[in-house]
Amino acid sequence: MDFSLILILALAAGAMFLMTNRSRKAQKEAAAFRTNLAPGQEVMTGSGLFGTIVDVDEEKDIITIESTPGTQTRWLRAAIAKLVEPPVEEEGIDEQAEGTEEDAVYGDAERISTTDDVLDVPDDLSGLTDKPGDKRDDGTDSK
DSSP, X not given: OOHHHXXXXXXXXXXXXXXXXXXXXXXXXXXXXXXXXXXXXXXXXXXXXEEEEEEEETTTTEEEEEEETTEEEEEEGGGEEEEOOOOOOOHHHHHHHOOOHHXXXXXXXXXXXXXXXXXXXXXXXXXXXOXXXXXXXXXXXXX
């Protein structure tokens, strides 16, 4: 038997072992996550529904999620994909957001942009080009 064939088969078997080992580990982590679900946590289902857990029925493995106030749906525990962490507010963002109107206009601190400066832009380019046969104001062809 050829030595290279044995080497290829050994590498394939090793790769399959590593892949199944990683998937088993991921399945165990997902199962542990789902067993620790509790009311008040914000979650996302596998189909993309976001909501807050209202009730957990341990006997039937059913999770009740409230997506909007007053709208509750029941899901199998296995349908919960991940836990959604609430956004963390940073203190530095509020300080950066506060600025003067002069900071908003670049180059000319004397000029402040107002709603009177709005440009009227046509929806299409048909009004910007002359069509064949169009007459100018003096009665001659535009071409």
